[in-house]
Amino acid sequence: MLKPHVIPDIEPTIDVGIILPEDDIRTVELTLPVQPLYRLIIKDTSIDLQPGAIRITYDHHTLHVTAGGMEWSGSGSITIEPVNPSAALAPRQGITMHPVVAGRGFHWQKNISVILPDTLRFSIYDNHLIAINSLLLEHYVMCVATSEMGADCPPALLEAQTIAARSWLLANIEQKHRAMGMDVCNDDCCQRYQGTTFVTPHSIAGTIATSGKVLMYGDTICDARYSKSCGGMMESAHHVWHDYHIPYMIVKPDTPPSVSPSIQKLDLTREAAARAWIDSVPDAWCGPRYVPENELSRYLGHVDEEAAYFRWRTEITQEEIRHSLKLYAGIQSRAVLSLLPVKRGGSGRITELDIVYYPDRGSRQQVYKACSEYEIRRILSNDFLYSSAFRVEYREISDRIPGVFLLIGAGWGHGAGLCQIGALGMALHGQPVEAILEHYYPNSYIKQIY
Ligand SMILES: [Zn+2]
Ligand SMILES: [Zn+2]
Incomplete structure (x- = not known):
């Protein structure tokens, strides 16, 4: 997890809540890819997993895992991690998980499948199953950038949006889910995250171009919030x-x-x-x-x-x-x-x-x-x-x-901070990433922190 009020000097790992107690999900189906290889860790035991289906069930304060005709049970947490953690992220890389809730609390709430990179951890919180995806911060930013942006979007917009998303995350002001060991959740309540499901080479390139860059005001990282369109006048945070x-x-x-x-x-x-x-x-x-x-x-x-x-x-x-x-x-x-x-x-x-x-x-x-x-x-x-x-x-x-x-x-949207459609207008008319961020967050500056 991120440490509040600490500016990291190496790339941190962040914990994203994928299943929350309120989802009331009792059974999760996972599909492991051929590559990379994964292992399962329960207490001190580590078991190499084969590609294919895994089922995780919560029942009577116990988690049950079924994989390839074998079964394990326990009341502690279950971790599924890559045997050789690879630094590079690719589109649709990782474990397919179903069901995952999208649009939590809205009338259009539905269950979807997502593909999640890096490590998954399942545990019990408040008599419910919860799932956390632990991943490198830059991987998270790549995944978030794509679910919001179309493939044709100009690089200056993608970079401005990526720096804002990274800054918001590291400013770490809200911490709505901290008690459950989550830095953020996977939905609009924090920032919509659907793993590598919609990642494109384009969004990966946009993130690599700004890797480790954040927006600063004085000596603190900006809580750089954004919305779709301000309507022509930006709103102030306190309204x-x-x-x-x-x-x-x-x-x-x-x-x-x-x-x-x-x-x-x-x-x-x-x-x-x-x-x-x-x-x-x-x-x-x-x-x-x-x-x-x-x-x-x-x-x-x-x-x-x-x-x-x-x-x-x-x-x-x-x-x-x-x-x-x-x-x-x-x-x-x-x-x-x-x-x-x-x-x-x-x-x-x-x-x-x-x-x-x-x-x-x-x-x-x-x-x-x-x-x-x-x-x-x-x-x-x-x-x-x-x-x-x-x-x-x-x-x-x-x-x-x-x-x-x-x-x-x-x-x-709320209209405070970066206006995504306005930033698109600026980028389409030749404005560079620095000018876009300075326009929406006056007197801020970009800093490389790792
Ligand atoms: Zn949230
Ligand atoms: Zn605007």
Whole structure:
């Protein structure tokens, strides 16, 4: 595991949670490749494994392993590691594992198969099976870079994204899963990780080019967070994560220097300015002038071909909003009347929203307060609303009750730190990796730490 607040001077190994207790998985199927060869370690015993299928089962506080007609059991941890650890990583190298949960906690949660390099460790935590993939940090970064990026993405973007991902990991601020011996988990809660399943020679090259490089501010590694599209104005960290003040994640126009002075003056925390901003198409790096939206999927991989992210519209029906209010806020309502922004951050993102409704019983209006951009996006859409920078139009009103809420919005994600589509726009227009990182994390610098 990484040591908090310590900058490593050699490449560290990191522990990625693949199966968490909440997944409630009791049986895992593994397929070992012909190469490399693996061995199994239980307590002090080491057994060489043949290529082929292995099953690991959790039952009554005991782990059982079945491989090639042989069986072992124990209550301690089980490790499967390469006999000769090789330094180089290749696409689809490693052990195939099924099932692994993707989209944990979302309505589209599903089980998938992934291919995991380096070492796997299985153990029991809180009466559940957990699995950890221990691997070299550079291998992890290669795997993370690909699941986010399409093969055509320009090298400067891939390198900027890779340095940001490495820095975020080593800054190691959140540590949501530390009690289980995990530095990060494999899902969007931390960073989506699917092993070598989607690794390409291109993403390996991008990682090798920046190996050991991190982003620094003063003498600390930057907690370099990023999102898909800021919408033309970067959000500050403290508007997204309450009271998290970070000098290099601030409100700033995501525009070329020639355009910035006029936009700099805008105060999007003001309601009228935010509405006008959302209705405009500013000349931003993440806007259609620099990145044609119909070409996004060529560069960014998993995006919806038809969708616009810089400026978007979505309709929510009365029924949908009442359903989500019950599901995510535990509120039974007869009708939702209005959505009123109370506070906005510097990018126009709403950080406090009043949801005015009639309760199930009684005729007095009530207000539910959604108090973060995350909660607002969670409550207003089953698919997670693109962003909380929006204005509302009410449609099909009957007896003061809207049948449809039309949301007109800007950007995708929290908007703080690097804007991936904006960084793509910069890279496509010849900006080098140093300029991209300095733009999104002002006054930071790149340092080689190992
Ligand atoms: Zn996590
Ligand atoms: Zn942007």
